[in-house]
Amino acid sequence: MVHTIAIEPTTNKKPKPSGERLEFGTVFTDHMFMLDYDEGKGWHDPRIVPYQPIELDPAAKVFHYGQTVFEGLKAYLTEDQRTLLFRPNKNIERLNLSNHRLSIPALDEELVMQAISELVLIDRDWIPSEPGTSLYIRPFVFATEPLLGVAPSRQYKFMIILSVVGSYYQEGINPVSIYVEPNYVRAVTGGVGHAKTAGNYAAGLKAQEEAHEKGYSQVLWLDGVHRKYIEEVGSMNVFFKLGDTVVTPALNGSILNGVTRNSVLELLRHWNIPVEERALSIDEIAEAHRSGQLIEAFGTGTAAVISPIGALEWQENKMVIHGGTTGELSKRVYDTITGIQRGTMEDPFGWTVELSR
Amino acid sequence: MVHTIAIEPTTNKKPKPSGERLEFGTVFTDHMFMLDYDEGKGWHDPRIVPYQPIELDPAAKVFHYGQTVFEGLKAYLTEDQRTLLFRPNKNIERLNLSNHRLSIPALDEELVMQAISELVLIDRDWIPSEPGTSLYIRPFVFATEPLLGVAPSRQYKFMIILSVVGSYYQEGINPVSIYVEPNYVRAVTGGVGHAKTAGNYAAGLKAQEEAHEKGYSQVLWLDGVHRKYIEEVGSMNVFFKLGDTVVTPALNGSILNGVTRNSVLELLRHWNIPVEERALSIDEIAEAHRSGQLIEAFGTGTAAVISPIGALEWQENKMVIHGGTTGELSKRVYDTITGIQRGTMEDPFGWTVELSR
Numbered sequence: 001m002v003h004t005i006a007i008e009p010t011t012n013k014k015p016k017p018s019g020e021r022l023e024f025g026t027v028f029t030d031h032m033f034m035l036d037y038d039e040g041k042g043w044h045d046p047r048i049v050p051y052q053p054i055e056l057d058p059a060a061k062v063f064h065y066g067q068t069v070f071e072g073l074k075a076y077l078t079e080d081q082r083t084l085l086f087r088p089n090k091n092i093e094r095l096n097l098s099n100h101r102l103s104i105p106a107l108d109e110e111l112v113m114q115a116i117s118e119l120v121l122i123d124r125d126w127i128p129s130e131p132g133t134s135l136y137i138r139p140f141v142f143a144t145e146p147l148l149g150v151a152p153s154r155q156y157k158f159m160i161i162l163s164v165v166g167s168y169y170q171e172g173i174n175p176v177s178i179y180v181e182p183n184y185v186r187a188v189t190g191g192v193g194h195a196k197t198a199g200n201y202a203a204g205l206k207a208q209e210e211a212h213e214k215g216y217s218q219v220l221w222l223d224g225v226h227r228k229y230i231e232e233v234g235s236m237n238v239f240f241k242l243g244d245t246v247v248t249p250a251l252n253g254s255i256l257n258g259v260t261r262n263s264v265l266e267l268l269r270h271w272n273i274p275v276e277e278r279a280l281s282i283d284e285i286a287e288a289h290r291s292g293q294l295i296e297a298f299g300t301g302t303a304a305v306i307s308p309i310g311a312l313e314w315q316e317n318k319m320v321i322h323g324g325t326t327g328e329l330s331k332r333v334y335d336t337i338t339g340i341q342r343g344t345m346e347d348p349f350g351w352t353v354e355l356s357r
Numbered sequence: 358m359v360h361t362i363a364i365e366p367t368t369n370k371k372p373k374p375s376g377e378r379l380e381f382g383t384v385f386t387d388h389m390f391m392l393d394y395d396e397g398k399g400w401h402d403p404r405i406v407p408y409q410p411i412e413l414d415p416a417a418k419v420f421h422y423g424q425t426v427f428e429g430l431k432a433y434l435t436e437d438q439r440t441l442l443f444r445p446n447k448n449i450e451r452l453n454l455s456n457h458r459l460s461i462p463a464l465d466e467e468l469v470m471q472a473i474s475e476l477v478l479i480d481r482d483w484i485p486s487e488p489g490t491s492l493y494i495r496p497f498v499f500a501t502e503p504l505l506g507v508a509p510s511r512q513y514k515f516m517i518i519l520s521v522v523g524s525y526y527q528e529g530i531n532p533v534s535i536y537v538e539p540n541y542v543r544a545v546t547g548g549v550g551h552a553k554t555a556g557n558y559a560a561g562l563k564a565q566e567e568a569h570e571k572g573y574s575q576v577l578w579l580d581g582v583h584r585k586y587i588e589e590v591g592s593m594n595v596f597f598k599l600g601d602t603v604v605t606p607a608l609n610g611s612i613l614n615g616v617t618r619n620s621v622l623e624l625l626r627h628w629n630i631p632v633e634e635r636a637l638s639i640d641e642i643a644e645a646h647r648s649g650q651l652i653e654a655f656g657t658g659t660a661a662v663i664s665p666i667g668a669l670e671w672q673e674n675k676m677v678i679h680g681g682t683t684g685e686l687s688k689r690v691y692d693t694i695t696g697i698q699r700g701t702m703e704d705p706f707g708w709t710v711e712l713s714r
Contacts, residue, residue, distance in 0.1 A: 025416065025505025032415060053412040058389060058518050059382070063499050066423045066555030067562065103562040138505060142420050148382025148495060148520060150592055152562050161415050163505060183547055188581040190542030192560045198423030199556015203549045205424065205460040205509050224545040225582045235507055 003046055003111045005033075005118055010050035016126060022166035024303060025136065029123035029162040033115045037105055039154035046111060048119055051161065057146035061153045067143035068198035069098035072302045073259070074134040074165070075120045075355070077127040078343035083355040085137075086341045088116060090259040094196060095139060101195040103152040104141055112139065112158075117355050119160055132167030132338075136303075142198075168304045173326050173334055175310025176217035178233055180282055181207050182315070186231060186254070188224035193231075193254035201235065208234065218299075220282075220312060223254065228281045236299035236307060237261035240285060241329055243293045245274040252279075260300040264333055266349060273329075282314055289319040296327030305341075306334035360403055360468045362390075362475055367407035373483060379523035381660060382493065386480040386519040390472045394462055396511035403468060405476055408518065414503035418510045424500035425555035426455035429659045430616070431491040431522070432477045432712070434484040435700035440712040442494075443698045445473060447616040451553060452496060458552040460509035461498055469496065469515075474712050476517055489524030489695075493660075499555075525661045530683050530691055532667025533574035535590055537639055538564050539672070543588060543611070545581035550588075550611035558592065565591065575656075577639075577669060580611065585638045593656030593664060594618035597642060598686055600650045602631040609636075617657040621690055623706060630686075639671055646676040653684030662698075663691035 010030045017027050032051045037043045062068055071091040076084045092109045099106055116137055120127075127135040139160045143153030184207035187193020192200060207219045218234035230249050232238060237258040239248045246268055251257050268275045288294040289312075297309035310324040321327075339345030340352060367387045374384050389408045394400045419425055428448040433441045449466045456463055473494055477484075484492040496517045500510030541564035544550020549557060564576045575591035587606050589595060594615040596605045603625055608614050625632045645651040646669075654666035667681040678684075696702030697709060 023504075023506065028416060028503075051415070053414055055410045055412050057410055058408070058516055059385060059495075059520075062419065062555075063425060063497055064427055064495070064555055065558035065562075066425060067559045068420060068423060070421055101563060102559050103566050136505070138416075138421070140420055146385075147380075148493070149380065150558055150562075150565075152566060159415055163416075185545055185547030188542055188545040188548070190540055190581055190584075191545070191548075192556075197556065197559060198419075198421055199549075199554065199559055201422035201507055202424045202459050202554060202556055204507075205422075206458060208507075209460050209509060224547055227547075 001110060003114055005115060006045070006047040007122070008047065008049045009122070012050070017164055022164060024165055025163050027164045029126040029164070031119060031122050033119045033160040035115070035158040037156040037158070043105070043107060043158070046115060048122060054157070056144060059146035059148060061143035061145050061147065064148060065143070065150060066197070066199045067102050067104060067153055068141065069095065069102055069104065069196055070138060070140035070198065071095045071196060073137050074302060074341070075127055075137060076134050076342045077129045082343060083120060083124060083127065084341065084343055084352045085116070085355060087259050087263065087351050088113060088353055090262065091139070094257065095141070098195040098197060099141060101192055102197055104143070104156060107141070107158060115160055119162065121355055121357055123162055126162065126164055128164055130167065132169065134165050136163045136165045138163065173306065173308060173331070175308040175322070175324055175326055177215070177311040177313070178218050178220050178309050179211040179214055179216035180312055180314035181211070181219040181221055184219070185224035186221040189253035191254060194251070194256060196256060204235065216313065222282060228283060230280045230282060230285070231255050233299040233309065236301035236304070238299050239264060239297065240280065240294065241296040241327065242288045243295070245276060246329070247276045247278065247280050249280050250277040258300055260302060260305060260337070263337055263351065264300050267333060267336060270348070285312070286314060286317065286319065294319065294321055296329050297321050298330040298333070305337055306330055358467060360471055362472060363402070363404040364479070365404065365406045366479070369407070374521060379521060381522055382520050384521045386483040386521070388476060388479050390476045390517040392472070392515040394513040394515070400462070400464060400515070403472060405479060411514070413501060416503035416505060418500035418502050418504065421505060422500070422507060423554070423556045424459050424461060424510055425498065426452065426459055426461065426553055427495060427497035427555065428452045428553060430494045431659060431698070432484055432494060433491050433699045434486045439700060440477060440481060440484065441698065441700055441709045442473070442712060444616050444620065444708050445470060445710055447619065448496070451614065452498070455552040455554060456498060458549055459554055461500070461513060464498070464515060472517055476519065478712055478714055480519055483519065483521055485521055487524065489526060491522050493520045493522045495520065530663065530665060530688070532665040532681055532683055534572070534668040534670070535575050535577050535666050536568040536571055536573035537669055537671035538568070538576040538578055541576070542581035543578040546610035548611060551608070551613060553613065561592065573670065579639060585640060587637045587639060587642070588612050590656040590666065593658035593661070595656050596621060596654065597637065597651065598653040598684065599645045600652065602633060603686070604633045604635065604637050606637050607634040615657055617659060617662060617694070620694055620708065621657050624690060624693060627705070642669070643671060643674065643676065651676065651678055653686050654678050655687040655690070662694055663687055
């Protein structure tokens, strides 16, 4: 079913930045998508309007009880000027999973896809074309009912905004140093760690800040129950090449089911590289490092795609991985996924979706 | 130090509701307090302005990464027309503890106290006088920087809004039925359960919703590690009278350090009733129920003060407590704390703070 999305074009187009050296998520395009929810009426009034501030009652529940979820995906411009999305259905499905976990009414997934498509096409001129650049798409839902009772909101807004994203790796992909977090916990099974909720990100800031002070880029999160099984790295999923096998933590309810994670797994299986999704302890990693079997490690996520890990610090033991340089597998996975995303490599999986009017 | 708070009085006073039958947190007063933070400049521009909507960029971090904390306390009108607060310093201290945990810059605690005082006095006519009613004070902080990078915001707003609150118990205090939650987890040590962050409340909604569907008022949360130690009930702390001793879960990093919890502990000790703050398993409660030693149970929080628990369901075993009626101790604690709050009983602890110009 094709929905009717009202469109109010901007009369005041903003200047476009050069895409090369932009801080992530700072420059937004000319338009945004909005959809309202009222109990009894459902989701209503889909519309594309000029990018502008929104007005909210100070009692709106988003400010008090954090009923807020989001997604993140990217649009790419190919060399022959086609507009591609990468597996948008995965993000849209997960958006409703997050909605469900936070007692937010489900969105019509076809409408969300149509909204993304129409919005990106209206602001198509904003998609940068330099290598490594893209248009970041941020769908998000938040509770707007002005009421302080602790109960699911009866009013919401769903919005999509677009941000021009410069190259994540301005001088090629560079390995990062990671601090294995001994005190703070990101999430636990039974909680909301598998949902893309705002609160998960706020909860992780302190550990990130302290890791920065120690000279590390990010933390590696361990599980909250045994304090030894690896969960995520910063806000990315994480993979380790141990000998000839690639291992990533299994989805256990506290880990985000990343779209890039899933794509890396499919790619590795396609290449006949042995992969395992299972519980993976930091002790096993330390032992693999001692025995020379810790070959590579990398994080996966929409922003960076692949983020190689050059060193891990755990209990004052610094484990250098692949001599602190990017490993062959990390590079191959990065080149393949970004190549498929940008249409420069074949897409045997049907991952890309071309947008056209 | 006395700060200068700019005041813009409203020119359009709203009609006041009768305080008797109001839904919690639905009616707001004529004014609100605002304070801004910008990196490099610190917290600035304290002001009281007419209650009104606020305008935010859709990329403001509160919508995406949940950097939001809050507090809740009440102002009471005594029979001789004095305005009392109950232990406001406890809330203000905890606000900064929550700020610290979420990497939000600390607030000047004297300024916060002054802001609460001036705002309540300006809207003093809104404080209802009927028994059981009060003016609910909601201080909250949220991140406003319009930037999608996952890092602490460089801009915030601190606001205080006031809401007229009707009697929580319109027909006397009534015991509630509670479902012991076997699957969902509220928080875990190392996380943010001890901080009053928005995300904690969003994370608890689903369990609450499912408990309602089963006919229960709320859930009793068990710990996320062993899945057997009692943590909180809904968004309240919880106490059990086992034989002659009152037991409440110890503050372990995942439980909120409630102001009412602390007051109940002090009151019980003042009365020479044996109290214990320790790990308390649901099995111990079930065993106490079997042996006739589970005498009373109640939740504590700012909204209800004391919420007696009439029944607990755990693994299809329904434990009726005190015949489903309010116990003597629950009633005595409720009457004493609300009496001190409203100035009808002596305050040997110096808990109340009188506001005056």
